[in-house]
Amino acid sequence: MSSQTSHSGNILVVDDSPDNVFLIKTILEEEGYIINTAENGFSALAQLQALPCDLVLLDLMMPGMDGYEVTRRIRGEMQLPQYIPILLITAHDTPNVARGLDLGADDFIRKPVTVDELLARVRSLLRLKHSMDERDEIARQREDFVSRLTHDLRTPLVAADRMLTLFQQGALGTLSPQMQEAIVIMGRSNSNLLSMVNTLLEVYRFEAGRKTLAFQPVDLSRLLKEVAGELTPLAQPKGLVINLDFDDTANPSTITGDRLELHRLFTNLIGNAIKFTESGSVSIRLKNPTLSNSFPTDKITDYITVEIADTGPGIPATEQTILFERFRQGSHKISGSGLGLYLSRRIIEAHHGKIIANSELGKGSVFIVSLPIKQ
Incomplete structure (x- = not known):
């Protein structure tokens, strides 16, 4: 057994063979991972929909719904909140592992699995998961910051626009031709900036999924x-x-x-x-x-x-x-x-x-x- 320190992570093992599930579950639990299991593709998809995990270990050859179809649905149809790596488990005589990778799987391991190789591939994919989660969180924070910033910028810009309009209308006193010209230029620049801020705010509303359309x-x-x-x-x-x-x-x-x-x-x-x-x-x-x-x-x-x-x-x-x-x-x-x-x-x-x-x-x-x- 590999003498690695304990690791954290929720892993879903999907295999129709109880012996394979028991072996993989035992190896990973000894390393400190939390293991859930599913005996077929339908059960796996239902579990992922209810409670997404950090990694899926997926047997390719299963009755009813094989690993190819499970991979396709995870990558194509399921709206999961975060990316979940998929490690395919395949027999040595399975000819088309490339098909699973093309459908969106991240790596594969062949049966019978060895302890060191299994743990190395699991650690590698969990590092990938951690890196992608960090990237997504940084992107979310950046978008949230820009959204808040643009929203806050609108208030002084709108106020400035109204004041400049009052100046142009003569509500605050008569302006010299030179001042009138300067106010017009300032008003135009302020309007352009306000338009840019509004556009940026709308863009981030769309990208953050906060835009609701009234059809x-x-x-x-x-x-x-x-x-x-x-x-x-x-x-x-x-x-x-x-x-x-x-x-x-x-x-x-x-x-x-x-x-x-x-x-x-x-x-x-x-x-x-x-x-x-x-x-x-x-x-x-x-x-x-x-x-x-x-x-x-x-x-x-x-x-x-x-x-x-x-x-x-x-x-x-x-x-x-x-x-x-x-x-x-x-x-x-x-x-x-x-x-x-x-x-x-x-x-x-x-x-x-x-x-x-x-x-x-x-x-x-x-x-x-x-x-x-x-x-």
């Missing part, structure tokens, strides 16, 4: 006209034309979604098109899904498509692959925080939709959003 019927035609009207003042100083091109056959244009989040989505996409376009136009197209092949699917009639096209400088091919990743800024001189398109993607995914971008340098960009009509 209801939403008329996309009306919503897009509303957003276009709100953003027209941004396009007018540049002389940009905002074109609304709604397919008459796109009937109904009503989908099931969260109106506030969809408003945020299209405000961001259309606002980006206006921001990055210096001349020409921004076109908003609402299309009947049967007329578009942008998102091939067996149920294309269940989707409706919105296209936002601009005549801006276009996006380099090297940047198009990372457009929707968090904190990925473009090379354009007025690129923002790199969160807007990431948040847009999260909103679309929450609605079970898709987004792609087609762009060519010097010829503008088209962002294509596909949303299901019903959730």
